[in-house]
Amino acid sequence: MTAISEKFQKAKANGEGLLIGYITAGDPTPEQTPKIADALIRGGIDILELGLPFSDPIADGPTIQEASLRALNAGTTPLKVLDIAEQIKTEHNIPLVVMTYYNPVFRHGVDSFLSQAKVAGVDGFIVPDLPLEEAGDYRKAAKTQGLDTIFLATPATSNERLRKIVDASSGFLYLVSRFGVTGTQTSIADSTMQLIKHVQPFTADKVPLAVGFGISKPEHVQQVIAAGADATIVGSAFINIVKNNAQNLKTALQELQTSAMALKSATKL
């Protein structure tokens, strides 16, 4: 059993959902990322999702686009992201997944990059521009390395595709909550709740269901878990805290910890 699956199993036994926290590695600088991760972990996130910055992130809204640019301008490279992951894993026993567009992995060499990621302590990958049909090499390499392959499902995904995506997913299934890109919103639409209820029977007994895109407040987390999700993913809200406190890291870290704590409490129904 992988570290991610174990975490989900424990949470289920405790009757709570998981909180997955996303940050862009290297934003604002590679040196600060482990401290930011540390604050979120102290706040109570269960799984850390580390974004590998890419020049052209087509699935992301302005918050993560800008974070990616800041990280790239600060000299963040794919291998540096693995160094950061390794540093975090040395200090914390937490499952860690890397979110990356496919080209940086492809350019480096899929087998080699995944093998180095494994050595660094990475537990799984999310590749948002790599649909199932193109994912053969990646799935093979991940299997060899014992890494989880987290695929995405969306409101536009047919039942037929959904079944295939669930079968190819390990660790968890990433359910995109809405028609759109990443970014915060003020409230969660009813359609998201319906979507979770629709998808849940497909994932039940197969793979945990995590919901992301637009989730930023404790009440969102509560709603999504109550609707049947096993986990929620929060990203842009954390990145905004980092950005808004660019001049004062200490304040940022405090706020991140407080925010993660509030979001985590909401996973306990």
Add this chain to the structure above:
Amino acid sequence: MKLSSYPLDGKYGKYGGRFVPEILMEAIAELEEAYVQARADPEFQRQLDYYLVEFVGRPTPLYYAENLTRKLGGAKIYLKREDLAHGGAHKINNTLGQALLAKRMGKTRVIAETGAGQHGVATAIACAVLGLKAIVFMGTDDCERQRLNVFRMKLLDAEVHPVESGSKTLKDAINEAFRDWVTKLESTYYLIGSTMGPHPYPMIVRDFQSVIGKEIKQQFTAATGRLPDALVACVGGGSNAMGTFYPFEDDTDVKLYGVEAAGEGIESGRHAATLAAGQEGIFHGMYTYIIQDQNGQIENTTSISAGLDYPGVGPEHSFLKTIKRAEYAYANDKEAVDAFLLLCKTEGILPALESSHAVAYAVKLAPQMRKDQSIVVTLSGRGDKDVETIAKYTGVQI
């Protein structure tokens, strides 16, 4: 396997494919299905032909450039005059085809990306005549550089959305169009402007542009009783070149030359010659050659011609390069400007700076060929839009 039967399963050899977020997969499958049906429907073809003849003014002439031929003293040079198509470029062949498809699919809102503005203008024209709403994404840097085209699009009733993200140029406009598309999949048709993006776009755009090559074949054969020896076209994303090459892919005696933009020179690092100096990668939904750094980050490109200023290239070109069916050369800014001036003086034609890259290569190629041989150069667009750039480059105040 005949080359013209590609793509197979969405791929040209190993290139092409569909590397897009999951949320687009069903929409892209729906598009492919709709296109395959439309292609087989005589009524759709009849409609498209009607607009191509009555509205665009096709067929465009295949003009024997006698003065240029004499000056170069080698193979005969013919010019395929896409510059005479409505709108001033080949872009309209594709936008009309896809706008008709959008209408057939019941879409009401058409989005498009543009760099220099030519595809944006061609989209605005097609949408205006077919009664569709056009929204064009354009980087803010490009909006500034191409203010006239922004105004032209607005006159044609299109909405222009300036894009502030990333490098604020064409690749970012494409990113933003994809991001917009996922928010309104039901109503929106994404009208891509070149033979790029996820399958089926490279095929759709090639098919609509292949009217260029079909006409060349017909016109050249009617005039000479045989096929030309070589075809030359410029390559950015590669749509006018694919349209020129495709009907000749299986005529292996006809040499195919694609000409990329070498900007300030390949060695300067400031260029847009993707096939010459890029590496394989995954970008904008396709597996193809890309201008990228060693970490797989996409790099900015440089060319005097905005229409060639793109860090990717259509996957079918990557395929034709790899199997050596086509040869890819490049011309730098200076060679393109020299070719522009040469064609003005010898033939009285102002070619677009994009097309001038093709002319520049033909100027090198013709003297190496026999006088009884022939080259067809596709003049993808007219150069009126470029006169300010030419003045600036040559140090003339206007």
